[in-house]
Amino acid sequence: MFDSLSGRLQNVFRNLRGLGKISESNVSDALRDVRMALLDADVNFKVARDFIEAVKQKALGEHVVQSVQPGQQMIKIIHDELVTLLGSENAELQLIGNPACVLMCGLHGSGKTTTSAKLAKWLTKQGRSVLLVAADVYRPAAMDQLETLGAKLEIPVFVQKGETDVLKIARDALDFAQLQQRNTLIFDTAGRLQIDEPLVQELVRLRDLVKPQETLLVLDAATGQEAVNVASHFDKALNVTGAVLTKLDGDARGGAALSFKSVVGKPIKFMGVGEKPEDFEPFHPDRMAQRILGMGDIVTLVEKAVEAVDQEKAMALEEKMRKGNFTLDDFLSQLRQMKEMGPLEGIVGMLPGGADMLKGADLSKSEKEFRRMEGILCAMTPKERATPQLLNAKRRQRIAKGSGVSVAEVNNVLRRFDEMREMMKKLGKFQKMAAKFGGKLPGMGMPGMRF
Ligand SMILES: Nc1nc2c(ncn2[C@@H]2O[C@H](COP(=O)(O)OP(=O)(O)OP(=O)(O)O)[C@@H](O)[C@H]2O)c(=O)[nH]1
Ligand SMILES: [Mg+2]
Incomplete structure (x- = not known):
């Protein structure tokens, strides 16, 4: 996860550790390297610029603690800023109401269907009775895929094969949930190669019908900066409540993870770290920062x-x-x-x-x-x-x-x-x-x- 970014930042830190004094010039040198590392990880350039500026202000303004080496203090400032960038605290799902609805959205192949199943498993463990809803009417295999996943996890899946009206599926699913006393619905929706008007309109209508407590944008972490543009579009149209970053187990450079919160202003709530249903964790900005910085604690x-x-x-x-x-x-x-x-x-x-x-x-x-x-x-x-x-x-x-x-x-x-x-x-x-x-x-x- 973020290997290249991690390696580069650790190099900067190796040099910083020996630092005897914090001065404008040695701070600038180190921060130039940090900035390059962020840009190479495909972090949005404005985000990188603001990050560096914030670290610089703190490093030069900070009261120097005598018992800690200046270089270490600097490392801590960078760490803290990284945590802020990633969202400070874990943002939990707000699932009030019965039933509570979660709407999954995102581009084609970002991991919506897989994540719907992962989330269903996770919420079931939290004691919720979940109903997965197959609301992707475009890809013929999409409903089968969700059905198979649900069967493996022993979580019911609401499927109406052949039905092309997403709103009808949603209405029937809500009725079915009430009948079966399921208190949480997860809607797996269709993706597109690019965000387009018909897709957005369909999602907006679906949202207005089911009034989800959570609208989660599923983002492939490997998409880099482009993911942030996509995210902004989805957010404008649907007012998402947060993101799920997927495929963090791969060679994602980290750009999406590091830019999302500050560009869109919404938290990353979960992360996918593999293909299996259990490869799924709540997203903790502080732990993620420590992983990226590879610095123990x-x-x-x-x-x-x-x-x-x-x-x-x-x-x-x-x-x-x-x-x-x-x-x-x-x-x-x-x-x-x-x-x-x-x-x-x-x-x-x-x-x-x-x-x-x-x-x-x-x-x-x-x-x-x-x-x-x-x-x-x-x-x-x-x-x-x-x-x-x-x-x-x-x-x-x-x-x-x-x-x-x-x-x-x-x-x-x-x-x-x-x-x-x-x-x-x-x-x-x-x-x-x-x-x-x-x-x-x-x-x-x-x-x-x-x-
Ligand atoms: N390694 C890894 N693979 C993942 C992860 N999440 C999803 N995938 C894989 O990514 C591929 C696409 O996942 P789907 O869940 O089908 O994506 P989708 O957004 O539903 O795709 P469409 O319905 O076609 O828009 C699958 O092969 C998944 O196994 C993850 O966290 N890690
Ligand atoms: Mg799908």
Whole structure:
């Protein structure tokens, strides 16, 4: 799904990650690449232009959060804007009334019949009693196709073979639904190669008769920008309530998905991701943005980091570490901050590639160890934490007793602390060096994240 767009944006992000500062010129460079990627994905040029402008305004205007690298912040801005572009939130179907009617419309081959069946299955799972209505009177095989699909899913299909009056079919279907106590009707209509007046007129008459709560435009995601023109036409004539994007499992470049909401102003409600009835999902703009950006859930991670870390403290800590003044008190507050960010598994899972990292690791062990370390550190007096040299054998024994562990474990924590302090001194030097080369070390202001 959107492989090419995804790959290009991820390249831009790779460069952005190392960004030490957000400035007009480096933002412009990155955004030029983003714009090209969008245009190549067949996104409407006005949509691409507005998108870039919005990101730029935010990037240059945004208060820089100290604990997050500027490049990462920029990635988050692009992500958020992409979510807005895709529609912000999942838009649910509004099916009030009994019966509730759904009218499917769209071009020839866009997936109306398949989607009608998928939606029928989905709504049946939600507890609705659905009646599929074969309202395509032009293609002889169309009614058979819907009938077969309905039979497979064990969902009734209203068919009047040979009938050419769509309005008559619709009236009879409504009567039949009442008789059979079906509370939801899905009308599968005919498609055309191009949108034309007779088709539109027929759909308008059908709509006026059945008064659907939902008029869904079925859009083939592979159609690119052209899909947006089609969508505008359908919307003008029928005032659609939303779209279903189909064939997202293919090599769709993404243009239709990314342009629809902002050009037509209606939400994408569902997506089709395969030919089978179960290849169908509600459309979630945020999840889609994350898929396109292929970034795990770095956004949530940045948000959590911003919430959990007191920024001034974090900076003071970094300073201390560079100078080698890191104390056991600092060690303790680091442990606690990490705990505030939530379970380790959650944090690692959100990092790009984190899911792979998690496969072999036993993080519950690390978490237990964290807790034990915290217990040991808490059993020390503030004076001992500030001046670890005070910790002679007698004091270590007292601490072990106080925290319910062996002296060896207390020694172990202290050894790790020493190692960490050493590592940090080195890291401080290394960070300075890396900065010279434009690189940046991971850790987001939280050194000591070792799993
Ligand atoms: N891979 C994939 N194929 C799909 C999807 N949705 C529909 N198709 C396929 O697209 C083709 C056309 O689907 P139909 O449902 O017949 O399209 P239609 O809009 O009803 O076509 P007409 O009635 O001729 O206008 C079929 O071969 C479907 O199996 C999808 O989400 N993914
Ligand atoms: Mg059809």
